[in-house]
Amino acid sequence: MPPANTRLPLIPYPRSAVLTGGTCALNKATRVLFESGPHDLASWAAPMLDLLRRGTGLALPIAPALSGPTHTSITVGHLDGQPAEAYTLEITEAGVVLRAGDREGLIWGLQTLRQLLPAEVERPLPRVAADPGRPDGNLRPRPADWLPPPGKPSPWPTATLGEDAGGQGRGQRNAASAAAATAAQPAPHPVWSLPCLQIADQPRYAWRGLLLDSCRHFQQVAAIERLIDLMSLHKLNRLHWHLTEDQGWRLEIKTRPLLTEVGAWRLDSDGVRYGGFYTQEEARHVVAYAAARGITVVPEIELPGHCRAALAAYPELSCRGIALPVETAWGVFPDIYCAGNDAVFSFLEEVLTEVLDLFPSPFIHLGGDECPPDRWSECPRCRERMAREGLRDADELRGWFVRQIATWLAERGRRAIGWDEVLAGELAAGTIVQSWRGFAGATEARRRGHDAIVSPISHVYLDQDVAQVGLETVLGFEPEDPRGESASLAGSAGRTLGGEMCVWTEWIPQAVLDERVFPRACGGSEALWSPPPSGGARRRDVAEFRARLVNHSQRLRALGVAGLQASRL
Numbered sequence: 426m427p428p429a430n431t432r433l434p435l436i437p438y439p440r441s442a443v444l445t446g447g448t449c450a451l452n453k454a455t456r457v458l459f460e461s462g463p464h465d466l467a468s469w470a471a472p473m474l475d476l477l478r479r480g481t482g483l484a485l486p487i488a489p490a491l492s493g494p495t496h497t498s499i500t501v502g503h504l505d506g507q508p509a510e511a512y513t514l515e516i517t518e519a520g521v522v523l524r525a526g527d528r529e530g531l532i533w534g535l536q537t538l539r540q541l542l543p544a545e546v547e548r549p550l551p552r553v554a555a556d557p558g559r560p561d562g563n564l565r566p567r568p569a570d571w572l573p574p575p576g577k578p579s580p581w582p583t584a585t586l587g588e589d590a591g592g593q594g595r596g597q598r599n600a601a602s603a604a605a606a607t608a609a610q611p612a613p614h615p616v617w618s619l620p621c622l623q624i625a626d627q628p629r630y631a632w633r634g635l636l637l638d639s640c641r642h643f644q645q646v647a648a649i650e651r652l653i654d655l656m657s658l659h660k661l662n663r664l665h666w667h668l669t670e671d672q673g674w675r676l677e678i679k680t681r682p683l684l685t686e687v688g689a690w691r692l693d694s695d696g697v698r699y700g701g702f703y704t705q706e707e708a709r710h711v712v713a714y715a716a717a718r719g720i721t722v723v724p725e726i727e728l729p730g731h732c733r734a735a736l737a738a739y740p741e742l743s744c745r746g747i748a749l750p751v752e753t754a755w756g757v758f759p760d761i762y763c764a765g766n767d768a769v770f771s772f773l774e775e776v777l778t779e780v781l782d783l784f785p786s787p788f789i790h791l792g793g794d795e796c797p798p799d800r801w802s803e804c805p806r807c808r809e810r811m812a813r814e815g816l817r818d819a820d821e822l823r824g825w826f827v828r829q830i831a832t833w834l835a836e837r838g839r840r841a842i843g844w845d846e847v848l849a850g851e852l853a854a855g856t857i858v859q860s861w862r863g864f865a866g867a868t869e870a871r872r873r874g875h876d877a878i879v880s881p882i883s884h885v886y887l888d889q890d891v892a893q894v895g896l897e898t899v900l901g902f903e904p905e906d907p908r909g910e911s912a913s914l915a916g917s918a919g920r921t922l923g924g925e926m927c928v929w930t931e932w933i934p935q936a937v938l939d940e941r942v943f944p945r946a947c948g949g950s951e952a953l954w955s956p957p958p959s960g961g962a963r964r965r966d967v968a969e970f971r972a973r974l975v976n977h978s979q980r981l982r983a984l985g986v987a988g989l990q991a992s993r994l
């Protein structure tokens with residue numbers, strides 16, 4: 426019998442795990458049994474079972490429940506009366522029994538089972554181009570005089586992914602996936618051994634997010650699938666997809682074709698036409714791919730600021746109405762949607778009608794951050810709007826703007842999310858606030874009865890250099906401090922839904938996504954899924970986590986994740 430405190434090689438660590446001694450062998454006789462019940466467990470489990478089949482080289486056929494006890498079995502059944510995403514996993518010498526009450530719980534249970542198998546079960550994820558926003562798919566040649574600003578990581582990778590696979594642009598995803606499938610040879614092991622144990626697991630937070638900015642740098646669909654696979658491995662369940670920006674509009678909108686014909690392309694300083702966008706078919710594919718892996722894709726359509734690409738396509742939506750190019754520099758820019766022009770709201774409703782059709786997410790992110798008042802204070806139509814609506818200043822006008830769209834969403838059964846700047850105005854009922862400039866926005870939102878997502882720059886902005894936001898910082902992230910200000914909130918307060926790591930890509934072409942995201946996202950997954958530090962400790966045990974991470978990194982390397990040198994773990 427192993428000592429009770431032996432830690433399993435799992436990230437994030439389950440709520441409760443007890444080794445019971447002995448091992449269970451999966452071999453060619455192993456069958457999968459689905460208990461009958463209210464849900465279609467077989468279809469929920471299919472993508473993960475396929476992954477396990479490919480990895481182990483075992484057929485793992487699905488057998489009727491009465492096929493006999495002589496084989497080792499993986500039994501999948503229902504779990505009643507447990508919170509969302511919960512699962513139980515029992516492994517004995519006779520086999521594996523996994524129970525869950527919903528699709529997500531079932532997927533997380535299978536991910537845990539996968540992590541209990543050795544790293545040899547992993548097959549490399551498809552390779553992707555270095556920077557698909559550029560015509561040749563390769564990284565921009567490094568200009569002699571180019572240096573990132575202090576504190577920003579260099580985008581020039583030491584080891585790039587798939588340099589030899591450049592040019593896998595839109596439409597070539599299927600080819601990439603097919604190539605990966607052919608490369609996946611059955612593993613040589615006829616028998617895979619699992620430790621006998623009992624796990625009862627559920628998430629600490631319902632919102633375990635990762636923001637991907639597809640605007641500053643563009644990623645191909647295969648790279649997003651890859652990120653989704655890696656998120657799912659870590660039980661991260663919200664892909665916040667930042668799709669519109671000053672530097673590019675990345676989602677096809679059928680009623681507004683110029684958004685992508687014009688707004689998806691910028692003329693970079695080296696004369697290269699940089700860009701790309703996702704067709705509606707691709708967006709639907711990403712949504713379905715993510716859902717099959719336990720992840721909700723939450724689209725962000727930024728308003729009223731960070732919209733220069735939309736204004737380049739439709740200049741009449743700005744206060745000045747003048748033609749402007751899609752932005753090429755990084756920063757905050759004064760030209761934003763005109764708040765006094767009713768056509769802006771018709772435009773946004775048209776866009777969002779298509780967005781709602783593509784994204785079944787109950788949540789739609791509206792941005793609301795970094796919205797300078799310059800144009801609005803000079804614009805007669807915006808001033809008239811303020812006078813008519815009794816709004817005192819640009820902050821109140823911004824609040825009014827976001828409230829119009831959030832209310833429109835609520836009427837269609839969706840909840841708006843806004844960055845914490847939206848707190849400057851009154852919020853529509855049900856609006857969720859994402860606190861990024863620290864933790865105070867979340868406390869204020871909750872005090873006002875709104876739910877909050879916490880993603881402070883200081884702890885979870887993965888575009889920050891590791892010297893500022895290191896693995897230990899992300900691992901130590903506590904969305905709410907039980908001894909802090911939020912502890913004194915009244916019963917009518919909103920809830921902290923969870924946290925989100927943010928991957929803004931100004932300095933992150935696709936080639937370096939891996940090393941900006943990992944291993945820090947492993948720490949973030951532990952912070953958001955696993956129970957808080959035990960025994961009154963204020964911090965997690967970093968050394969213990971690192972020991973698990975060293976083991977886990979073998980799996981990530983086998984998957985082809987770059988940048989996991991021992992010095993970075």
Ligand code: ACM
Pocket residue numbers: 794795844861
């Ligand atoms: C943000 O980083 N401007 C939300």
Ligand code: ZN
Pocket residue numbers: 743744762763764765766800801804805806807
């Ligand atoms: Zn205006």
